[in-house]
Amino acid sequence: MISKKGIEFSFAWIFAMIAGAVILFLAIYAATNFVKTERLSQDTLAGKQIGVILTPLENGIASSTYVPLKLSTETRLYSECDSTGSFGVQSIRIATASGIGKKWEEPGAPAEFYNKYLFSEGPAEGKNLFVMMMPLNMPFKIADLTLLWGERKDYCFVSPPKDIEDTIKKDSLFPIVENENECSEKSYSVCFEGQDCDVVVDLNAKSVKKNGKKVYYDNNLIYGAILADSGLYECQLKRLMKRASELSYVYLAKGQRLNAVGCTTNIENELGMLGNATFAYNSSQQLRQISMISEEIRRINDGAACKLF
Amino acid sequence: MGLHVNYSKGQMKIQQMAFVLVGVFIFFALVGLVYVSVRMAVLKGDSGDLKESDALENVRMIYSSPEFIWQAFDCEGCVDLDKAMVLKGRKIYSNFWGLDYLALKRIYPQGRDIECSEVNYPDCSTITIINKTTNVGAVYGAFVALCRWDESGRTRCEIGKVYSSGRGI
Numbered sequence: 001m002i003s004k005k006g007i008e009f010s011f012a013w014i015f016a017m018i019a020g021a022v023i024l025f026l027a028i029y030a031a032t033n034f035v036k037t038e039r040l041s042q043d044t045l046a047g048k049q050i051g052v053i054l055t056p057l058e059n060g061i062a063s064s065t066y067v068p069l070k071l072s073t074e075t076r077l078y079s080e081c082d083s084t085g086s087f088g089v090q091s092i093r094i095a096t097a098s099g100i101g102k103k104w105e106e107p108g109a110p111a112e113f114y115n116k117y118l119f120s121e122g123p124a125e126g127k128n129l130f131v132m133m134m135p136l137n138m139p140f141k142i143a144d145l146t147l148l149w150g151e152r153k154d155y156c157f158v159s160p161p162k163d164i165e166d167t168i169k170k171d172s173l174f175p176i177v178e179n180e181n182e183c184s185e186k187s188y189s190v191c192f193e194g195q196d197c198d199v200v201v202d203l204n205a206k207s208v209k210k211n212g213k214k215v216y217y218d219n220n221l222i223y224g225a226i227l228a229d230s231g232l233y234e235c236q237l238k239r240l241m242k243r244a245s246e247l248s249y250v251y252l253a254k255g256q257r258l259n260a261v262g263c264t265t266n267i268e269n270e271l272g273m274l275g276n277a278t279f280a281y282n283s284s285q286q287l288r289q290i291s292m293i294s295e296e297i298r299r300i301n302d303g304a305a306c307k308l309f
Numbered sequence: 310m311g312l313h314v315n316y317s318k319g320q321m322k323i324q325q326m327a328f329v330l331v332g333v334f335i336f337f338a339l340v341g342l343v344y345v346s347v348r349m350a351v352l353k354g355d356s357g358d359l360k361e362s363d364a365l366e367n368v369r370m371i372y373s374s375p376e377f378i379w380q381a382f383d384c385e386g387c388v389d390l391d392k393a394m395v396l397k398g399r400k401i402y403s404n405f406w407g408l409d410y411l412a413l414k415r416i417y418p419q420g421r422d423i424e425c426s427e428v429n430y431p432d433c434s435t436i437t438i439i440n441k442t443t444n445v446g447a448v449y450g451a452f453v454a455l456c457r458w459d460e461s462g463r464t465r466c467e468i469g470k471v472y473s474s475g476r477g478i
Contacts, residue, residue: 011319011322011323012322012326015323015326016326019326019330023333023337026337027337030337030341034344038348041348041352045352045355045356045359048359048363049359051363052359052362052363052366055363055366055367055370056366056369056370058370058373058374086401087401087405113407114404114405114406114407115374115405115406140375140380141375141378141380142375143375144373243375246399246401246402247375247376250376250392250395250396250399251392253395254389254391254392254395257391257394257395258391258458261458261459261460262460262462263458263462305462306381306458306462307380307381307382308381309380309381
């Protein structure tokens with residue numbers, strides 16, 4: 001005899017199972033999307049927060065500031081630069097690591113700043129990010145440079161000159177060694193005397209060679225050239241020169257105002273030259289010429305009765 | 310004589326389930342709507358907080374901005390009034406600091422309480438550099454020293470305040 005016993009599925013059961021499955025699927029889909037949207041909005045807010053945090057670190061004229069940023073979760077900070085427009089734009093985008101879904105999602109919407117200049121290589125990653133603020137004076141203050149690196153990337157300086165050694169030692173930023181072999185394998189070696197390192201600095205030519213690309217620097221820009229991608233460095237320099245050009249015209253107008261009240265500065269021609277040279281700026285190769293004009297302006301200003309800066 | 314319809318037991322069950330399903334979907338839709346509105350309110354609040362802290366940090370640090378810094382001698386918290394007067398006329402800076410409002414006001418010594426122009430400067434009290442809208446929200450202020458070269462070729466610093474209001478994300 002064949003047994004005819006079996007589980008009987010009534011219409012109600014089948015209906016309930018199908019409807020339940022659809023509801024469950026929709027609930028899981030909605031929850032996943034909520035988590036994604038939540039991460040995106042939090043990352044977007046974090047980008048703006050980082051920008052706001054950087055503002056009080058900006059200095060006066062001479063000093064530099066070093067600050068470690070301790071974050072609650074592992075974070076990737078993307079620095080993007082656009083040199084178009086009046087001053088160009090610095091975009092900061094943040095991606096935070098998550099235990100739900102993929103560890104790294106796309107970073108949040110960019111937080112845009114017109115008056116910030118971040119120098120970093122690729123995304124700075126880690127639970128601890130390190131920030132160094134340095135003023136750029138050419139000869140008057142142009143901006144505060146923001147040097148940024150993560151705990152995943154380390155730099156090892158091989159026999160740096162005294163001034164650089166002092167800056168690095170002041171805050172124990174990076175290890176300083178006598179020989180490249182003493183650098184750890186994970187770190188980028190930075191040499192100053194033509195050795196075959198990851199980053200080679202030519203102090204005479206004021207150039208930095210990194211990943212096969214050479215860029216030029218002047219005063220504090222050396223740190224930006226060492227730490228940043230060459231593309232990002234050139235873009236930030238274009239933005240800095242746009243600001244320098246505008247500032248030249250501001251000082252030119254101030255000089256004319258002082259002349260009108262009988263306090264001559266005799267610096268107008270050179271300021272006009274600096275304004276034009278920085279306005280026409282295209283690549284870091286032009287820095288040497290701009291540096292010469294700015295030195296001349298510094299010399300005249302030092303001897304002026306009413307100093308412009 | 311009323312209309313009389315006979316429903317079978319199965320049909321009744323289908324109707325019941327359809328009602329339950331519609332109810333469940335409406336419930337989830339309402340939960341979703343409440344969640345979205347709460348999240349939007351929280352995001353708006355966070356954005357407002359950031360806007361305020363941005364304005365606050367900007368107003369605290371504006372004296373160190375190259376466009377305002379007094380560099381003739383080392384002076385923490387000193388603003389170059391001559392440069393600020395130049396900036397007043399330069400529209401290019403309207404978006405630069407991400408602010409809706411930025412102004413400098415002389416507090417002491419009190420002079421004529423009027424907006425500065427090329428004609429009355431420096432015999433005036435207020436230099437409004439950015440003023441984008443009539444409804445700028447919370448305005449923050451910080452004390453600064455307003456410095457300039459006077460007619461006798463000497464530095465003259467007066468007590469003033471910088472006011473700013475931030476812009477949201």
